[in-house]
Amino acid sequence: xxxxxxxxxxxxxxxxxxxxxxxxxxxxxxxxxxxxxxxxxxxxxxxxxxxxxxxxxxxxxxxxxxxxxxxxxxxxxxxxxxxxxxxxxxxxxxxxxxxxxxxxxxxxxxxxxxxxxxxxxxxxxxxxxxxxxxxxxxxxxxxxxxxxxxxxxxxxxxxxxxxxxxxxxxxxxxxxxxxxxxxxxxxxxxxxxxxxxxxxxxxxxxxxxxxxxxxxxxxxxxxxxxxxxxxxxxxxxxxxxxxxxxxxxxxxxxxxxxxxxxxxxxxxxxxxxxxxxxxxxxxxxxxxxxxxxxxxxxxxxxxxxxxxxxxxxxxxxxxxxxxxxxxxxxxxxxxxxxxx
Amino acid sequence: xxxxxxxxxxxxxxxxxxxxxxxxxxxxxxxxxxxxxxxxxxxxxxxxxxxxxxxxxxxxxxxxxxxxxxxxxxxxxxxxxxxxxxxxxxxxxxxxxxxxxxxxxxxxxxxxxxxxxxxxxxxxxxxxxxxxxxxxxxxxxxxxxxxxxxxxxxxxxxxxxxxxxxxxxxxxxxxxxxxxxxxxxxxxxxxxxxxxxxxxxxxxxxxxxxxxxxxxxxxxxxxxxxxxxxxxxxxxxxxxxxxxxxxxxxxxxxxxxxxxxxxxxxxxxxxxxxxxxxxxxxxxxxxxxxxxxxxx
Numbered sequence: 001x002x003x004x005x006x007x008x009x010x011x012x013x014x015x016x017x018x019x020x021x022x023x024x025x026x027x028x029x030x031x032x033x034x035x036x037x038x039x040x041x042x043x044x045x046x047x048x049x050x051x052x053x054x055x056x057x058x059x060x061x062x063x064x065x066x067x068x069x070x071x072x073x074x075x076x077x078x079x080x081x082x083x084x085x086x087x088x089x090x091x092x093x094x095x096x097x098x099x100x101x102x103x104x105x106x107x108x109x110x111x112x113x114x115x116x117x118x119x120x121x122x123x124x125x126x127x128x129x130x131x132x133x134x135x136x137x138x139x140x141x142x143x144x145x146x147x148x149x150x151x152x153x154x155x156x157x158x159x160x161x162x163x164x165x166x167x168x169x170x171x172x173x174x175x176x177x178x179x180x181x182x183x184x185x186x187x188x189x190x191x192x193x194x195x196x197x198x199x200x201x202x203x204x205x206x207x208x209x210x211x212x213x214x215x216x217x218x219x220x221x222x223x224x225x226x227x228x229x230x231x232x233x234x235x236x237x238x239x240x241x242x243x244x245x246x247x248x249x250x251x252x253x254x255x256x257x258x259x260x261x262x263x264x265x266x267x268x269x270x271x272x273x274x275x276x277x278x279x280x281x282x283x284x285x286x287x288x289x290x291x292x293x294x295x296x297x298x299x300x301x302x303x304x305x306x307x308x309x310x311x312x313x314x315x316x317x318x319x320x321x322x323x324x325x326x327x328x329x330x331x332x333x334x335x336x337x338x339x340x
Numbered sequence: 341x342x343x344x345x346x347x348x349x350x351x352x353x354x355x356x357x358x359x360x361x362x363x364x365x366x367x368x369x370x371x372x373x374x375x376x377x378x379x380x381x382x383x384x385x386x387x388x389x390x391x392x393x394x395x396x397x398x399x400x401x402x403x404x405x406x407x408x409x410x411x412x413x414x415x416x417x418x419x420x421x422x423x424x425x426x427x428x429x430x431x432x433x434x435x436x437x438x439x440x441x442x443x444x445x446x447x448x449x450x451x452x453x454x455x456x457x458x459x460x461x462x463x464x465x466x467x468x469x470x471x472x473x474x475x476x477x478x479x480x481x482x483x484x485x486x487x488x489x490x491x492x493x494x495x496x497x498x499x500x501x502x503x504x505x506x507x508x509x510x511x512x513x514x515x516x517x518x519x520x521x522x523x524x525x526x527x528x529x530x531x532x533x534x535x536x537x538x539x540x541x542x543x544x545x546x547x548x549x550x551x552x553x554x555x556x557x558x559x560x561x562x563x564x565x566x567x568x569x570x571x572x573x574x575x576x577x578x579x580x581x582x583x584x585x586x587x588x589x590x591x592x593x594x595x596x597x598x599x600x601x602x603x604x605x606x607x608x609x610x611x612x613x614x615x616x617x618x619x620x621x622x623x624x625x626x627x628x629x630x631x632x633x634x635x636x
Contacts (some may be wrong), residue, residue: 024568044456047536051452051465054445058505063471066482073482128373137372142365145373151619152376155383159564160613162583163607166590167382170389170604175398178385213379241365266473276588280594291570299481301570308481316474323473 027282067316073309074099099310108288109311115200116290120268122204123211128260130208131215135253136245138216139223154213161210165277168206173281194282202282206274212266215260222256223249258330262323269319272296290314385612386470390608394601412605424606426578427585431564432613433496434581438503439560443552446506450513451544455526465514471507480572487573498573499581504564509555517544553624557617562612582610 042050077095101221137143138150156164172193174180183190193202230252231244239247250257271293279285287301288294291311299308391399391409416424453465483502487493492501521544529539545552567583574580577588586606593599 024632042536044530044536045458048452048456048458048461050536051448051540055449055468055505055510056464058445058501059468059471059507061486062483062505063474063479063507066479066486067474069486070482073485134372134375137368140365140368142362143368143372145369145376149376150370151622153379154381155618156613157561158618159383159611160567160583162565162567162587163610164382164601166586166607167386169384169590170600176389177599197570209379209382212375234507262473273583276567276571277590280591295481296568296572305481305485312481320470320473 009162064086070309070313070316073306074313077306095306099307100314103307103310103314108286109291109294112288112294115137116269116271119200119204119207119290120265123207123268124199124261124264126204126293127208128215128264129258130212131260132214132219132250132257134212135219135223136249138220139249140241140245142241150216153216156210157217159210161206161273162277164210165206168202168209169278169281172202177325194278194284196284199278199282199284203274203278203285207268207271211264215264218260219253219256222253226252258327262326265324265326266287266319269315269322350376365555377581386608386611390605392601394598397601397604398597409605412601413609416602416605416609419602423564423577424585424609427580427582428610428613430496430579431581431583431610432568434499434503434566435560435564438500439556442506442509442559445504445555446509446513446555447517447545447548447552449510450515451517451521451540451548453510453514454517455521455544457522468507468510471505471548472511474507480569483569485571493573494575494579496579499566499570499579502569503559503566506555506559506562509559512555512558513548513551516548516555520551550624553621557621557624560617561614580607586610 057216070249075097076092076097077099079091079093081089081091134149134153138146143149171179172177174192180190183306191198193199226249231239231248234244234248275285275289275293276296279287287297292315295308295312295315298304298311343438388405390412392406393408393411396406396408449468452462453468480501484493484498485497487501492498525543525547526539529543530536534543564581565583567587570579570581570584571587574584577585580588586603589599589603589606593603
C-alpha cells in the first residue's frame with residue numbers, strides 16, 4: 001500500500017462517498033506530508049509497470065509460453081528404439097522441419113483447409129452482410145419493432161456454440177425436426193442436411209445464426225455515434241434512406257465493419273465446437289473435418305504431439321498473416337487514429 | 341464506447357429516437373422481423389421440445405407443446421445424483437470468477453496504457469494487441485501440456501487461470517480509460533497528494549465502471565461459451581462446465597435415444613441464466629471495436 005488511508009479523516013471519506021466519483025477527486029485533502037516524503041512505494045515511473053504486471057505475467061504464462069512451447073515441440077519428434085517398451089527406449093529428438101513438411105503434404109490437412117476456406121467464404125459475408133443490414137434497419141427511423149428486433153437478433157449470442165449446434169442439430173435431424181415433419185406431410189423428399197454435400201451449409205448456418213447478433217451490435221453501436229446532423233442535411237435535400245445508408249452511414253462505420261471482419265475471420269479459422277458437437281448426429285463429419293479438429297485428433301487420439309504442434313503453428317501463422325495482412329491493407333481506417 | 345454513447349444519448353435526443361412523423365416502412369420492418377424470427381426459432385423450439393416426453397419427441401410435430409417439462413427437469417436432476425446442476429455451478433464459477441479477475445487485470449493494464457507515458461509503452465501495447473489476433477483455441481493444447489507439467493490439469497485452476505488474461509479486454513479497457521478519465525482529473529488527484537494506486541482505485545476505477553461491466557460481461561459470455569479449453573483440460577466429469585457436459589450427453593444419446601430428452605431439457609436450462617443476464621443488463625451490451633476511429 002502506498003498511501004496510509006487513515007490520513008483521510010473518516011467524516012471526509014463518508015462525505016466523499018456520497019458524492020459522485022468525478023466530484024470526489026477535487027475534495028482529496030492536499031497531503032503535504034505525503035509530498036514531503038517524496039519517494040513512494042509506487043512511484044510515478046514504477047506505477048504503470050506495477051499496473052501492467054498481472055497482465056504481463058498472465059500473458060507470458062498463458063499466451064507467450066504456450067506459443068513458444070508449441071513452436072519448440074513442432075521441431076521435435078519421438079524416436080523409438082527397439083520395441084519401445086523399456087525405459088529410455090522412447091526419446092525426444094530434434095526433427096528439423098520434417099513435421100512441417102509432412103503436415104503440409106497431409107491430404108487430410110489440405111482437405112480440412114479447403115473446407116474451412118469454403119466455410120469462411122459462406123459464413124463471413126452472409127453473417128456480416130446480415131449484421132450490417134439489421135444494424136441499418138435498427139438505426140432507421142421508419143422501422144418498427146426495433147427494440148424487439150434488437151433483443152431477438154442478439155439473443156443467439158447468449159447461446160454457447162455447443163448448445164446452438166445441439167439445437168440446430170435436432171432441427172436438422174429428420175426424426176425430430178419440425179421441418180421434416182412438414183415436408184413429410186407434404187410428400188416432399190428433402191435430402192438430409194447431414195448428407196456429405198449439405199453438411200457444410202448445416203455447420204455454416206449455425207455459425208451465422210450465432211454471430212449475426214454480436215456483429216450487429218458492434219455496427220449498431222458505431223452507427224449510433226454518428227451525429228444526426230450529418231445526414232439530416234442530406235434528408236432535407238431529398239436523399240433516400242438507402243442512399244444515406246450507402247453514402248453516409250456505411251463509410252463512417254467502415255472501421256467497425258473492418259474489425260468485425262477480422263474477428264470473424266479469426267473465429268472461422270478456429271471452428272471446432274460446432275462440428276465436434278454435430279458429429280454424433282452425422283456421419284459426414286470426420287474427425288479431421290476442420291484443421292483444429294485434426295490438431296485435436298493428432299494430439300489426443302493419436303498422441304502425436306509433435307505433428308499436432310506443427311499443424312497448430314501453421315494455423316496460427318496463417319491466421320496472423322491473414323489478419324495482419326488485411327489490417328495493413330486498410331490500416332489507416334481501423335487502427336492508429338486513436339493516437340492522433 | 342459505452343460511457344460516451346450513454347451520456348450523449350441522455351442529453352441529445354437523436355432523430356431516430358424522436359416519435360416518427362413519417363409513415364412506418366413495411367419492408368424494413370418485415371425484414372427485421374424475419375431476422376428476429378430466424379434468431380428465435382431454435383430457442384422457441386427448445387422451449388417446446390423440452391416439454392415433451394421422449395416418446396413424443398420423436399412422434400409429434402415439435403412445435404406442439406406438451407406437459408412434461410417438469411418431469412423432464414426432475415429426471416435430469418436425478419441423472420447421476422444431480423450432475424447437471426453441478427455442471428451449472430461449475431460454469432457459473434468459471435465464468436463469474438474468471439470474468440471478474442479478467443476485468444480487474446484488464447482495467448489495471450488499460451489504465452496504465454492510457455494514462456501514463458513510459459518507455460516501451462508502444463511495444464507493450466502492440467504485443468498485447470497481437471494477443472487479440474492469436475487464435476485463442478490454438479493455445480489450448482500447449483496450455484494443457486504446460487499445466488500438465490505442474491500437475492494442474494483436471495482441476496478448476498486449469499480452466500480458470502487461462503481465462504483471466506484477455507487481450508481484447510485490455511484493448512477495450514485502454515479505450516475506456518482514454519475516453520472516460522480526463523487527464524486533468526488524474527493530475528488533480530496527484531496534486532492533491534493521492535498516490536498512484538489510490539488515484540487508480542478511488543478515482544479512475546469508478547469512472548471506468550460502465551466499461552468494466554461491459555468487459556466483465558463479454559468475458560463472462562466467452563468463458564460460459566468456451567468449449568475447447570475445458571474439453572481438453574478436464575477428464576473428471578464432476579468438474580465439467582455445461583458445454584462439455586451436454587456435449588458428452590449428446591454423444592451418449594447417439595446410442596440411446598432416450599437421452600435426447602435429457603439433452604434437450606439440459607440445453608434449455610443452460611441458456612436460461614445467460615438470457616436472463618442479457619435482458620437485465622441490456623444497456624451494457626454495446627461495443628465499439630474501432631472506438632476512437634470514429635470519434636473526433
